[in-house]
Amino acid sequence: MLNVAVVGCGRWGMNYVRLLHELPQARLVVSCDTDPLRLKMVQERFPLLSVTDSLDEVLSNRWIDAVIVATPASTHYEVAKRVLLAGKHVMVEKPMTTDSAQAEELTFLAEEKKLTLMVGLTFFYNSGLYKTREIMEDPKFGDLYYLHLTRTNFGSVRNDVGVTWDLAAHDLAICEFLLGRQPEWVQANGATVLNHKLEDVVFITLGYLGGVMANIHVSWVCPNKVREVVAVGSGRRVVFDDAHPTERVRIYEKGIASAKEEAESFGQFRLLVRDGDIISPRVEPTEPLRVEVEHFLTCVAEGKTPLTDGNVGLQNVRVLEAIDRSLQQNGIRVPVATLSKTETRLPVAA
Numbered sequence: 001m002l003n004v005a006v007v008g009c010g011r012w013g014m015n016y017v018r019l020l021h022e023l024p025q026a027r028l029v030v031s032c033d034t035d036p037l038r039l040k041m042v043q044e045r046f047p048l049l050s051v052t053d054s055l056d057e058v059l060s061n062r063w064i065d066a067v068i069v070a071t072p073a074s075t076h077y078e079v080a081k082r083v084l085l086a087g088k089h090v091m092v093e094k095p096m097t098t099d100s101a102q103a104e105e106l107t108f109l110a111e112e113k114k115l116t117l118m119v120g121l122t123f124f125y126n127s128g129l130y131k132t133r134e135i136m137e138d139p140k141f142g143d144l145y146y147l148h149l150t151r152t153n154f155g156s157v158r159n160d161v162g163v164t165w166d167l168a169a170h171d172l173a174i175c176e177f178l179l180g181r182q183p184e185w186v187q188a189n190g191a192t193v194l195n196h197k198l199e200d201v202v203f204i205t206l207g208y209l210g211g212v213m214a215n216i217h218v219s220w221v222c223p224n225k226v227r228e229v230v231a232v233g234s235g236r237r238v239v240f241d242d243a244h245p246t247e248r249v250r251i252y253e254k255g256i257a258s259a260k261e262e263a264e265s266f267g268q269f270r271l272l273v274r275d276g277d278i279i280s281p282r283v284e285p286t287e288p289l290r291v292e293v294e295h296f297l298t299c300v301a302e303g304k305t306p307l308t309d310g311n312v313g314l315q316n317v318r319v320l321e322a323i324d325r326s327l328q329q330n331g332i333r334v335p336v337a338t339l340s341k342t343e344t345r346l347p348v349a350a
Ligand SMILES: NC(=O)c1ccc[n+]([C@@H]2O[C@H](COP(=O)([O-])OP(=O)(O)OC[C@H]3O[C@@H](n4cnc5c(N)ncnc54)[C@H](O)[C@@H]3O)[C@@H](O)[C@H]2O)c1
Pocket: 007, 008, 009, 010, 011, 012, 013, 032, 033, 034, 035, 038, 055, 070, 071, 072, 073, 075, 079, 093, 094, 095, 120, 121, 122, 166
């Protein structure tokens, strides 16, 4: 059984505390947070758990094999680096870091030390997204025309990163999962309607080899909570609505009728528009975060490379950086740097 610690017990980190409390493959040794109020909340909910406000205490505990980092994005690099330097496996939340040089450094450090480094890109562990990809791979789906992704809600506004690094990090991971490749270029426009210097509304376009495009809209100031991915193919369309309680995936079997068939009344027009079945296939009701944590524990125990390893996290950060560059230059098209096997390795900083 692996001994694990959670660092950062805020809104999201509490989910890790709960899961590690439940999973038989691991023992949650200690939960760490710099905020005493959060530690009090952990203790109220899990009275038998040990808590600490000291990362040093976690890192010097030789019984701890692995650490899950769920602190704010701007602290991921520093905390994860200290965990790796202490010789412990690490799973760090998305975005992996706020700078690609830091993400590269962590990746090389983990390799050097032969430690597992995994990034919490949760959608790689989401059964609804697997179902969506399965539908897109079916020949009936046809050629992919484009993807459209929406991730909006009212809050929670972060102070250390803008909405792109907070929410679009998920959508970029979804695009990578569905398309199996990185965008060639990005274009983005955004606004800071809350006036706190960081974008809270962003519209992003990604361009892929072969002309496929993806469009992402993320916002912290939209009244509707939307978590939707639409894939439009020549034969079918598929909608993955992660917030839908019962129909997370819907297949639209047939699209808009050909121009030859002209409607003579509004009723007939509606019939022509919807002239195929809409099917909602069964999706495994698994909790993505549980699947993700189980995968991390398996990778650590068996020395396997995680599905979302440092390289996947690094590429995610590189696309986020390209989006930032486009935002800073009024939406110009910015090429995305991609990983190459021959890339020069950075020295590992101690
Ligand atoms: N994968 C997902 O679906 C998902 C969803 C939500 C959040 N997240 C990620 O999880 C992370 C945390 O998000 P959140 O919503 O819980 O934020 P939060 O602000 O609610 O919690 C962060 C916690 O970390 C603590 N903290 C800060 N610095 C620390 C340090 N150096 N050592 C120990 N504790 C420290 C804070 O006191 C706070 O309690 C973020 O990186 C976010 O991007 C991921």
